[in-house]
Structure formats: structure tokens, C-alpha cells
Amino acid sequence: MKLTNDTVLQRNPEIISSKIDDEVVMMSIEEGKYFGLDPIGSIIWELLDEPQSLEQILPILMQEFDVTEAQCEKDCMTFILDMIDKKTLISH
Numbered sequence: 001m002k003l004t005n006d007t008v009l010q011r012n013p014e015i016i017s018s019k020i021d022d023e024v025v026m027m028s029i030e031e032g033k034y035f036g037l038d039p040i041g042s043i044i045w046e047l048l049d050e051p052q053s054l055e056q057i058l059p060i061l062m063q064e065f066d067v068t069e070a071q072c073e074k075d076c077m078t079f080i081l082d083m084i085d086k087k088t089l090i091s092h
Contacts, residue, residue, distance in 0.1 A: 003054070003077055003084075005075035008092040015088050017045065026088060035088060040065070041079060048089065054080065 011017075022037040024042040026035040037045055043064065046056045049080060062072050083089040 002082060003091065005055040005058070005073070006053050007049055008051050008053050009080060010090050010092070011045070011048050012088050012090050019046075028087065031087065033086075035086060044076065044079060051092070 006046075012028075014030055015026050017024050017026055019042065020055070021050055022039045024037040024045050026037070027033070028035070035060060040061075043061065044057065047060060054073070058069065058076060061076065062069060065072070067075075080089060080091075084091055
């Protein structure tokens with residue numbers, strides 16, 4: 001899958017999620033699997049409460065964490081592709 005900064009991302013509506021402290025736990029009823037997100041993944045999940053592009057969420061993450069734009073984009077792309085592969089995120 002080709003992911004660009006203007007690809008719109010959204011949560012899979014079939015995923016049930018709950019925030020516990022600063023982490024998110026998710027369950028895919030369809031897949032019968034549980035997933036846990038670390039604090040950074042949890043922030044991305046929260047930012048995608050409404051469909052957004054990577055271009056929209058990168059500046060927010062860069063303000064939150066001391067990271068270069070290139071590193072932030074690389075890490076986000078890796079995370080998002082993994083989430084798409086696990087069917088927890090949908091891309092348009």
C-alpha cells in the first residue's frame with residue numbers, strides 16, 4: 001500500500017477501544033484479537049477520532065515530542081502501515 005502525507009486515515013469503526021491511563025487497548029471483534037498501544041500510538045489513535053491526513057497530525061506530534069520532521073514522518077508511517085495491516089485503521 002502506498003501511504004502519502006495527504007492520505008486520509010480513519011479508525012476502523014468495528015474496533016472497540018478504551019483508554020487506560022495513557023495507553024489504549026483495542027479489540028477487533030471480527031478478528032478476535034486484542035491490541036495495545038503505547039502512549040505515542042495512543043495519541044495518534046486519539047488524533048484519528050475524526051478522519052485526518054498524516055499531514056494534519058504530524059505537526060501536532062512534533063509539538064508534543066522532541067523529534068525531527070523526518071523522524072516523526074518515518075515513525076508515523078511505520079506505525080500507520082502496521083495499523084492498516086492489522087485492520088485497525090482505514091486509509092482513503
